[in-house]
Amino acid sequence: MSTSNVPALRPEGALAAKSQAGASGGEFLTFRLGAEEYGIDILKVQEIRSYEPPTRIANAPDFIKGVVNLRGVIVPIVDLRLKLGCPTAEYNSFTVVIVLNVKNRVVGAVVDSVSDVLELAKDSIRPAPELSSSSVDTSFITGIGAVADRMLILMDIEGLMSSADMGLMEAAVAAA
Amino acid sequence: MADMSSESASASAGIDLSQFYQVFFEEAGENLDSMEQLLLALDVEAADDEELNAIFRCAHSIKGGAATFGFSDVAELTHQMETLLDKLRRHELKPTTQMVDVLLQSGDALRGQLARHQGASSVVVDTSALVSSYKILCEGGTVDLKAVAAPPPPPAAAPAPPRTTTARLLELRVGPLTDMSLADNLVELFKEITDLGTIEPLDAGTAADGYRRFKVLTSSADNDLLDLFTFHVAREQVHLSAFGPGFGFHEGAPGAPEIVEDKDPGYGFFDDAPGMPGAGASGTTEVKPVETQAVAAAPKAAAPKAEAKAASMDQSTLRVSIEKVDQLINLVGELVITQAMLAQNSRGLDPGLYQQLSSGLADLERNTRDLQESVMSIRMIPMSMVFNRFPRMLRDLAAKLGKKVELVTQGEATELDKSLVEKITDPLTHLVRNSCDHGIEMPEERAAKGKPEQGTITLVASHQGGSIVIEVRDDGRGLNREKLIKKAREKGIDAPDSMSDAEAWGLIFAPGFSTAEQVTDVSGRGVGMDVVKKNITSLGGTVEIDSAEGYGMKVSVRLPLTLAIMDGMSVGVGEEVYILPLSSVVESFQVESNTIKTVAGSGRVVEVRDEYMPVLAIEEIFAVPRFDFEKTSNIMVVIEAEGGRVAVLVDELLGQQQVVVKNLESNYRKVTDVSGATIMGDGRVALILDVGSLVRRSRH
Numbered sequence: 001m002s003t004s005n006v007p008a009l010r011p012e013g014a015l016a017a018k019s020q021a022g023a024s025g026g027e028f029l030t031f032r033l034g035a036e037e038y039g040i041d042i043l044k045v046q047e048i049r050s051y052e053p054p055t056r057i058a059n060a061p062d063f064i065k066g067v068v069n070l071r072g073v074i075v076p077i078v079d080l081r082l083k084l085g086c087p088t089a090e091y092n093s094f095t096v097v098i099v100l101n102v103k104n105r106v107v108g109a110v111v112d113s114v115s116d117v118l119e120l121a122k123d124s125i126r127p128a129p130e131l132s133s134s135s136v137d138t139s140f141i142t143g144i145g146a147v148a149d150r151m152l153i154l155m156d157i158e159g160l161m162s163s164a165d166m167g168l169m170e171a172a173v174a175a176a
Numbered sequence: 177m178a179d180m181s182s183e184s185a186s187a188s189a190g191i192d193l194s195q196f197y198q199v200f201f202e203e204a205g206e207n208l209d210s211m212e213q214l215l216l217a218l219d220v221e222a223a224d225d226e227e228l229n230a231i232f233r234c235a236h237s238i239k240g241g242a243a244t245f246g247f248s249d250v251a252e253l254t255h256q257m258e259t260l261l262d263k264l265r266r267h268e269l270k271p272t273t274q275m276v277d278v279l280l281q282s283g284d285a286l287r288g289q290l291a292r293h294q295g296a297s298s299v300v301v302d303t304s305a306l307v308s309s310y311k312i313l314c315e316g317g318t319v320d321l322k323a324v325a326a327p328p329p330p331p332a333a334a335p336a337p338p339r340t341t342t343a344r345l346l347e348l349r350v351g352p353l354t355d356m357s358l359a360d361n362l363v364e365l366f367k368e369i370t371d372l373g374t375i376e377p378l379d380a381g382t383a384a385d386g387y388r389r390f391k392v393l394t395s396s397a398d399n400d401l402l403d404l405f406t407f408h409v410a411r412e413q414v415h416l417s418a419f420g421p422g423f424g425f426h427e428g429a430p431g432a433p434e435i436v437e438d439k440d441p442g443y444g445f446f447d448d449a450p451g452m453p454g455a456g457a458s459g460t461t462e463v464k465p466v467e468t469q470a471v472a473a474a475p476k477a478a479a480p481k482a483e484a485k486a487a488s489m490d491q492s493t494l495r496v497s498i499e500k501v502d503q504l505i506n507l508v509g510e511l512v513i514t515q516a517m518l519a520q521n522s523r524g525l526d527p528g529l530y531q532q533l534s535s536g537l538a539d540l541e542r543n544t545r546d547l548q549e550s551v552m553s554i555r556m557i558p559m560s561m562v563f564n565r566f567p568r569m570l571r572d573l574a575a576k577l578g579k580k581v582e583l584v585t586q587g588e589a590t591e592l593d594k595s596l597v598e599k600i601t602d603p604l605t606h607l608v609r610n611s612c613d614h615g616i617e618m619p620e621e622r623a624a625k626g627k628p629e630q631g632t633i634t635l636v637a638s639h640q641g642g643s644i645v646i647e648v649r650d651d652g653r654g655l656n657r658e659k660l661i662k663k664a665r666e667k668g669i670d671a672p673d674s675m676s677d678a679e680a681w682g683l684i685f686a687p688g689f690s691t692a693e694q695v696t697d698v699s700g701r702g703v704g705m706d707v708v709k710k711n712i713t714s715l716g717g718t719v720e721i722d723s724a725e726g727y728g729m730k731v732s733v734r735l736p737l738t739l740a741i742m743d744g745m746s747v748g749v750g751e752e753v754y755i756l757p758l759s760s761v762v763e764s765f766q767v768e769s770n771t772i773k774t775v776a777g778s779g780r781v782v783e784v785r786d787e788y789m790p791v792l793a794i795e796e797i798f799a800v801p802r803f804d805f806e807k808t809s810n811i812m813v814v815i816e817a818e819g820g821r822v823a824v825l826v827d828e829l830l831g832q833q834q835v836v837v838k839n840l841e842s843n844y845r846k847v848t849d850v851s852g853a854t855i856m857g858d859g860r861v862a863l864i865l866d867v868g869s870l871v872r873r874s875r876h
Contacts, residue, residue, distance in 0.1 A: 055861040056752065057847055058798035067844060069513075069855045072506030076844040105843045169845055 025120040031111040034086040039152040044100050051095040079110040102158040120145045200241045201294055207234040208283050215279055220271050228265040233707055244569045250289050253303045256310040257282050282306050346392040498595045508551045515544045516857040559637040560588035562601050566608050573612050580619050580630040587637035603708040607648040607731050615652030644735045651728040681721035685709040744835040747826040750800040753862045760867040762814040782823050790874035793825040817867040822874045
């Protein structure tokens with residue numbers, strides 16, 4: 001999609017920025033984990049469901065809550081709050097599961113709440129700062145999105161979910 | 177065992193092999209399609225080994241099936257294709273576009289042959305030109321594509337079929353056509369091939385009935401003409417007749433009798449079909465009205481076969497994609513869960529007040545169960561569907577090889593998912609052929625070794641440890657370790673002397689690996705085991721070989737239960753529910769904690785009727801959290817797998833039910849001691865325990 005001549009045909013300002021966003025930035029689903037706000041590529045999201053207690057899988061890492069039945073498909077549930085080191089992870093009526101479709105697999109991610117869908121222009125995305133966190137892998141943070149006074153942590157959810165230490169997929173699949 | 181084999185042998189004698197024809201035709205069609213796609217995608221300059229192997233496998237599969245069902249013409253042509261492809265994938269020849277063209281044409285010829293065997297067409301496909309061009313290509317020569325382009329015209333070397341030397345006037349009717357311009361292609365054809373004759377349109381080309389009529393002056397035989405025309409229009413749309421006034425046929429009109437003489441003997445008939453009234457039919461054609469003669473003769477001759485075909489079509493099958501069935505099964509699963517939920521919620525209602533509602537819910541429950549059962553049964557078919565193919569195949573094969581072989585089958589009633597049955601058939605066929613061809617020795621050799629002259633091939637199917645295991649055993653010569661390793665090195669495969677027997681046996685799965693000295697029609701190109709392994713691995717299964725030289729070999733194919741239904745026993749531990757495959761449950765009983773004794777401080781055993789059995793507590797294996805500390809596991813379920821028994825400690829037995837085995841690995845990964853998952857009536861997921869792995873765990 002070539003957008004080079006599109007801004008010229010439109011008035012300067014917000015509209016032009018928006019059309020550019022569609023080409024480079026994209027739409028992000030934003031959700032909260034504790035006090036932090038995250039954004040992931042909307043195209044990876046299959047659906048959003050309320051949390052229901054999954055069937056525990058023995059000897060799995062604590063952030064893998066277990067598996068649930070999603071219309072006849074067995075889907076593993078990952079608690080992103082535990083994975084990303086949030087201090088608390090409560091399960092209440094606001095707790096939601098974002099059902100993701102990554103690498104042709106279906107995975108559910110537990111988050112505190114889902115906020116909205118935002119369109120971000122490329123120039124409103126700043127590179128991810130170098131963080132020296134020992135407990136949480138920050139390599140899946142692709143950038144920081146600034147929207148008004150909000151700060152969105154943009155995440156490569158596909159990379160995160162298929163990473164080896166997630167233990168969601170067999171090594172062969174994760175590498176594919 | 178002896179009884180069983182004689183039973184299955186007598187059963188096979190009564191089996192009409194034609195019930196499998198349709199399967200073969202469908203498979204062959206699919207193979208041809210994929211071969212064509214692969215050929216078209218093939219980059220001649222830089223041919224990928226994997227692609228060449230894939231093309232080769234297509235041809236090999238068709239050959240295998242054709243040989244099984246006795247379609248010798250198909251087998252012959254595919255054998256030639258295979259020889260060429262084999263040279264290509266061994267890099268003995270470099271692929272050329274010419275080869276691809278010849279291969280593609282062969283694909284078309286095969287389609288024609290298959291159509292004829294199916295009774296859909298009556299054209300006897302002449303493949304002698306193709307066959308001879310393969311011979312030239314295989315020697316590294318080039319062929320004149322013109323000669324091959326029209327398969328039926330005889331190659332220079334082949335004896336020319338009888339044909340008239342004098343030109344004849346024919347009327348050509350083409351139609352009904354949807355696109356009239358197609359017929360113009362025929363005119364072009366005459367322009368391109370100058371010695372074919374001349375063609376003149378008889379009508380303006382806008383005939384209302386969709387037919388185009390031409391006047392053709394030619395010296396070629398009808399047969400040749402028809403085959404040429406079919407490059408542009410479908411065979412059924414071409415009608416050739418002697419040219420006469422008013423398009424009719426007048427006996428004695430010049431040219432008419434010639435046509436009959438010109439025809440290849442047996443043209444239009446199934447000359448290899450038994451009992452075909454070939455002579456009679458050709459006698460009747462002579463007085464048939466011209467227009468129908470070429471076409472009508474064939475259906476007439478084909479009639480007996482076509483009728484048989486129609487009869488088998490009555491109990492017709494419908495090929496539906498597995499995805500659709502899966503979708504159906506999932507939907508029914510959802511329905512069952514919803515129904516269970518409704519039933520649960522309505523329990524608190526006063527039956528007096530809501531009598532109609534509760535009777536409606538009862539109906540719903542019954543209907544749902546029936547629906548679920550019927551939907552499930554769509555996919556399940558007994559292994560006998562596969563096994564029944566083999567007695568006949570083996571008999572023919574043994575006769576061809578001059579060997580004496582007896583087939584013993586066990587566990588034919590083991591039900592297997594349809595998709596698995598379809599996919600396991602080819603690999604099993606390869607394995608059985610291999611056993612007969614390579615494994616079983618000649619009768620004299622067997623007698624010299626002190627074995628019975630008659631070799632035995634045993635096929636066993638069983639459910640085992642959450643898998644389906646199919647074994648192909650023979651009491652033949654077995655594998656020779658040294659020979660395998662030597663051969664592997666010749667092929668450039670890394671094969672150190674230190675490799676274990678199992679690894680050495682595994683060498684035969686390498687592509688292009690064959691220890692047979694001779695390449696035969698049956699096997700020996702080494703493609704079989706390659707395909708076997710590939711197909712089984714793609715199903716998520718494993719193949720194991722066990723062999724003792726001089727005593728035979730055993731190939732065990734282990735397949736996971738992808739969508740098999742299983743009778744399960746649900747057991748409760750803490751708040752959790754696990755499923756044990758009912759087939760592996762031996763007994764269950766309540767135990768006092770003091771009957772469980774420890775051995776060497778760690779392992780625990782329980783005495784059951786003078787037998788000490790290892791004890792495994794589910795609570796510990798799966799680290800089940802306890803909220804109610806009063807409760808303890810005091811129910812023992814004895815399970816059996818892989819020849820071992822263990823006692824599993826659980827809290828309670830919840831009941832027996834049929835469960836649909838769902839794959840955990842499709843979205844998650846393999847979980848130790850768990851073979852799959854299922855969805856319970858309340859919509860929750862329950863894990864199915866892998867009995868085989870539990871038994872193995874107790875051994876370490």
